[in-house]
Amino acid sequence: MRMRPVLIFDGDCGFCTTSVGVVQRLVRPRCEAVAWQHADLASLGVTAERAGYEALWVTPDGRVYGGVQAVAKTLLSAGGLWAVVGAVLTLPPVRWAAHGVYRLVADHRGRLPGGRAACAVPARAEASRGSCPRPFT
Template sequence: MLVYDGDCGFCTTSARAAQRLLHPSCEFTAWQFADLESLGVSQERAEYEALWVTPAGEVYGGAQAVAKLLLRAGGAWGVLGAVLTLAPVRWIARAAYRIIAVNRGRLPGGTPACATPPRRPA
């Protein structure tokens, strides 16, 4: 399952585009409609990044969630997803994801409501 921010226009548009282009055999759910507790995910984390939740309950966030989605789609997309899991590409993907996430309100479809809340220190 891919969990995304359904209040963010950029995130919603991206999720719909992924469904249309990738045709992955998985569920897409806005975190606002997901049972986060049963998924083992906090609202704070769901607000912060897209999440990939496996049937076994493993949770991957951000760029690794995107990589898992691409792997699930298979074919050339799966190859790209596999590449995104390898160091140092994984580190670059993580940085790129954070830049996009922090600026998603400025991207096409984004609004001020898309702004990523600041992450509290653990």
């Protein structure tokens, strides 16, 4: 069993990659962050389709939270004021509004500014073969 939660994100999305990097530096969540293209999705209990659709938070015991719930879990894991923000994101009606904002951003993430794509870093067989999948672009 894993000891730490895993935050799964779309490493082929510059906006997502940059966002996770900023979160790791500023928020410092207590988790492992991994691009879904470089993760062993089967062992995490998620599909490529779901991982390409939304960020995912996988607990050490295998529970999976997606979208804004994954964001809330990430913030909660950091503690302090970030945990307060994460807790607020779990409360209705904030949760409902946050879900709408999350979907709006996620659906248009290809048009948002961002950094390098994780596919530029060969870490898996697909990357080394030069065929990093982009299922939801």
